[in-house]
Amino acid sequence: MNNPILLIIQREFLSRVRKKTFLLVTILGPLVFAALLIVPGILASMPEDDKNIIVLDEATLIIPEEGRGEYHLEYLDPRENDFRTAKKFFSESAYDALLYIPSGENWDPDFIKNNILLFGKEDPSINMVQFLDGILEDRLNKQKLLRNGVDPEVVAQSATQVSIQSYTVGEEGEEEQQSATGLKMGLGYIAGFFIYFFIFFYSVMVMRGVIEEKSSRIVEVIISSVRPFQLMMGKILGIGSVGVVQFIIWVVLSGGIYLAATTLLFQEALAEQAAAGPGAAEAASIQGFEVFDQLRSINFPLIIGGFIFYFFAGYFLYSAMFAALGSAIDQEADSQQFMLPVTVPMIIAILTAANVIQDPNGSYAFWMSMIPFTAPISMMIRLPFGIPIWQVFVSGAILIGTFFAMVALAGKIYRVGILMYGKKITWKELYKWLRH
Template structure:
């Protein structure tokens, strides 16, 4: 244990003292937020200005098309239709031509497949949907008028029920499914990415020492198993340190948000009145979101996340360490990495099914299989887990970690000193069988 601790301590300090680690730890959340803002901005500026000619033979749809800074509509008569079609392909001033033919049907049924949109470029999906909505809106309005149905009567008929869900087992309201979906998938993907990123880091570290022949000197002082476990645990502590800092930063932001956007939303600082900076609807949405976040069972979520992150990382990093010891270069790793990546992806995409039914058979079995439970249990932690399933999953995961570490150590013990030969699956199985 002393040698494992020394190797772990060296691995942790080597990585934690790097400037890259400090920068990523404290600036990664900011970078993620900026990335989200950038993506939203990119989607917004991707809407190019479009000039569309409209020929409405019915003279009913013109009022629906109002020009704005992105979409400019020009209206023409049916006599100009042929000329517009002939010149549209080479036109520099027009991007599309919308033709609405005449109809004698008071319900506009024959327009279903007769309205044509001619273009000389690809219009955005949002713009196409907007045009369809404008036409559908006008047709619905005309049909209501012809049938003698008032909009006020339709508004009275329409029903928008929102179920008020109360979980009697947990004794609290359960109306925040969207927030749970976002958070559960986010933490699941965090586990997925860190298993791959930090597991690959362990594998590359072992390959580097192996290729430099440094490992031959190291194992003269420590056993191969001690070296492998020290590297795995050291890298695990680096990842856990980052997560603990990020969790603390998140909780601080939530508490600060609760103070600023509380239930009454009347707090002012000096001359800045937050009620005047954003509208009331937005304030209520922010307040509801923060209340929903603060209402989650954080002790259980954090415990499940940290345990399955730690156990799952030990499980998969042992696998990565075994691969790193058995190969000499990155090219040779390609035949082994699918064995790791495929179960991870299966667990990640299986979590989408878990969100749909957190208590279904898919959720249960993905929670019990050690290759997928680190992702599945983190996802289920937001929806409540029966105690016996949680205990069983933890027990299976602990046992699987010991088995995987044992198998990886047998591969590591022999593979770390193998040079200049491409290893096959058959040889690896023989190493495992050896005492």
């Protein structure tokens, strides 16, 4: 192996994968990520403790049977109790909350809705407030209708909910497919976030590696055997290969954890459906077919291929810039003034991801996916929505061209900065190096 770049790649790769921190992060990363996905769902599915709510309903809005599930409503007789006595009774009781509904003058719904009070021994949960809001809004709406001579039943029967089914049609008018907009939104955002995380994480790793070698003066020995440009490219490719290995391990471990968790949850769901009867099983089967149809409408090979390409292209682009920055400074603390301008495009892309998701074929989304510094994130967000393939090729070509141009510019900075010590570097100084 006489190629110096290959030797540097090997050195960078082996020096990192042999570290205990690499093994620790590689193994714990998927576990932490899986926990972030699974644990909130498990906690959300756990039933809340039963809550006992005492109600003083002077407006007689709530029907006694309207308590539900974990919320048990018990009533004080408004003919024998007022707000003061109800509050005193609540403070001395074991009830969790007190709901007070005033009658006002002539039982005016507008007055009532603005003067309903809820007291708790602890802060009332959002679920409790939403539960009570739902009951009271329904009852007050009916009262308003009756006061205006409108039968609430007629209004209820006239209410119409529209559910628009969206489809995609091929260029040649082939069979339509369900578009699965919600699934594509989630997939696009997750893909964009992962691209952002990996590019930033491994590019910073390149910068730190350059700073460490420069501060320890090891680079002076290495430069005597290889050219600065070869050292920079070897470091970029070596750390990139570490990222690829780590990412593959993460995908395999995360996939295994996800399959195991979903299998257990699926078995529990099947048991619940069997207990619920054949009707529930049939409804679940129909829902499963709908999800399958939605998955079929997504071009997963394009998304996977796009993720691999934009990860490597984005990483090479940003790692070249970070390597140049690392060569220009002596300590990592000095990097802050240079890092922000370099990372601003990525930050803007991830912060405006919602704009791209809301209109993936709009002008903003299009130009964000064409600008090379934001394309890795914005294009990955757009890919699940089935954008024209020519846009992918144009975006990729611009990104590759920008990468080669950036490598040439970064090489100029790296060549000068890697052997320069003790000088405070400014943007003006970097510009001089580029012209050198």
